[in-house]
Amino acid sequence: MRNLMVTGGAGFIGSNFVRHMLRKYPDYRIVVYDKLTYAGNLVNLKDVARDFADRYAFVKGDICDAEKVRAVVREHQVDTIVNFAAATHVDRSLMEPDEFIRTDVFGTYVLLEAAKEFRLERYHQVSTDEVYGEVLEGRSRETDPLHTRSPYSASKAGGDMLCIAYYTSFGVPVTITRGSNNIGPNQYPEKVVPLFITNGIDDRPLPLYGDGTQMRDYQYVLDHCEGIDVVLHRGKPGEIYNLGTGVETRNIDMARAILDLLGKPHSLIQPVQDRPGHDRRYALDISKICALGWEPGYTFEEALERTVRWYVENEWWWRPIKSGEHYQEYYRRQYEEREIAKPDANDK
Ligand code: NAD
Numbered sequence: 001m002r003n004l005m006v007t008g009g010a011g012f013i014g015s016n017f018v019r020h021m022l023r024k025y026p027d028y029r030i031v032v033y034d035k036l037t038y039a040g041n042l043v044n045l046k047d048v049a050r051d052f053a054d055r056y057a058f059v060k061g062d063i064c065d066a067e068k069v070r071a072v073v074r075e076h077q078v079d080t081i082v083n084f085a086a087a088t089h090v091d092r093s094l095m096e097p098d099e100f101i102r103t104d105v106f107g108t109y110v111l112l113e114a115a116k117e118f119r120l121e122r123y124h125q126v127s128t129d130e131v132y133g134e135v136l137e138g139r140s141r142e143t144d145p146l147h148t149r150s151p152y153s154a155s156k157a158g159g160d161m162l163c164i165a166y167y168t169s170f171g172v173p174v175t176i177t178r179g180s181n182n183i184g185p186n187q188y189p190e191k192v193v194p195l196f197i198t199n200g201i202d203d204r205p206l207p208l209y210g211d212g213t214q215m216r217d218y219q220y221v222l223d224h225c226e227g228i229d230v231v232l233h234r235g236k237p238g239e240i241y242n243l244g245t246g247v248e249t250r251n252i253d254m255a256r257a258i259l260d261l262l263g264k265p266h267s268l269i270q271p272v273q274d275r276p277g278h279d280r281r282y283a284l285d286i287s288k289i290c291a292l293g294w295e296p297g298y299t300f301e302e303a304l305e306r307t308v309r310w311y312v313e314n315e316w317w318w319r320p321i322k323s324g325e326h327y328q329e330y331y332r333r334q335y336e337e338r339e340i341a342k343p344d345a346n347d348k
């Protein structure tokens with residue numbers, strides 16, 4: 001493994017992963033292949049382009065464009081694809097599912113075809129704990145059936161199924177990680193944690209869906225990147241690995257913790273109409289990846305503290321995004337009609 005193609009590498013987790021890999025493996029080369037959608041941002045890779053100019057390249061392209069994917073694999077002598085490229089936000093998948101099915105299912109198929117044709121050493125799919133659907137009790141294991149409930153999770157599950165199919169039918173050496181919710185630097189502020197932090201900084205309401213008792217396993221993005229690195233090097237082809245902390249936090253508690261870190265009042269929390277089909281809880285059994293020698297490095301509190309600090313110190317990164325027309329239009333569409341107060345979440 002020497003020449004990696006990191007698809008979706010200009011996004012939140014992908015850009016953190018590229019930096020991690022180039023720093024850790026001095027003989028690796030990486031070509032980032034990214035369509036630069038609203039969530040992709042070359043600024044995330046500015047330091048990488050400067051510090052690793054001899055081992056890093058960027059190509060703007062769509063993973064659904066088979067010709068271009070093949071050309072990049074050939075030209076850069078790619079031996080490994082790590083696929084982060086996806087439409088990723090559940091709320092957007094409820095408004096506009098098309099892009100999710102196109103990129104997360106068809107795009108994965110295009111990449112798998114390239115992995116097959118060029119006999120790559122590895123194809124790694126970055127997937128999500130959401131494919132298991134909501135888990136009210138216990139923890140999901142990799143062998144559990146998939147019970148997806150949103151267009152996002154359904155399309156990610158489609159990608160996972162294709163990966164397994166290409167391993168079984170054609171022997172493509174595929175691995176999959178199913179990660180829990182990531183937090184950390186460079187996350188687009190439509191996901192809940194950066195949204196709440198940046199609203200809190202500006203004394204604006206934190207729109208909490210429903211009663212706020214839904215739970216997520218929030219992990220620090222660098223833990224996720226290291227977990228993928230471990231699976232690439234020590235994971236077994238054909239295998240799936242859950243990747244998270246194994247600890248869940250209620251949204252209301254996450255919102256309060258953010259406000260405490262910012263020194264802002266809890267009264268900024270504004271309960272709003274719930275997300276349709278909102279999965280109450282995801283919870284992972286992480287014993288399989290831990291058996292490879294990986295473990296989470298950051299607790300929820302440490303991860304949140306670092307994340308809040310990053311957004312406080314890097315307003316230059318998120319202010320232009322939040323003041324842009326694309327974001328403003330989304331925010332109006334997503335939240336204006338929602339501002340209907342629900343039972344008071346602060347009582348929970
Ligand atoms: P992101 O939205 O920040 O980044 C996605 C990137 O993919 C962007 O750079 C975008 O430009 C690119 N992209 C989108 N469509 C593309 C296409 N058709 N062709 C090429 N590039 C395209 O997402 P993220 O949060 O960094 O998530 C990365 C991956 O990790 C996704 O596959 C997601 O499903 C998975 N994941 C995310 C989380 C999380 O909490 N964020 C948790 C588990 C798994």
Ligand code: TYD
Pocket residue numbers: 089090091181190191192193195207208209210214215216251275
């Ligand atoms: P999100 O960051 O969209 O991730 P996902 O739904 O993929 O887990 O949301 C995380 C949790 O936060 C989820 O339970 C929904 C909730 N949430 C809010 O309460 N308010 C918000 O404005 C958003 C975006 C999410």
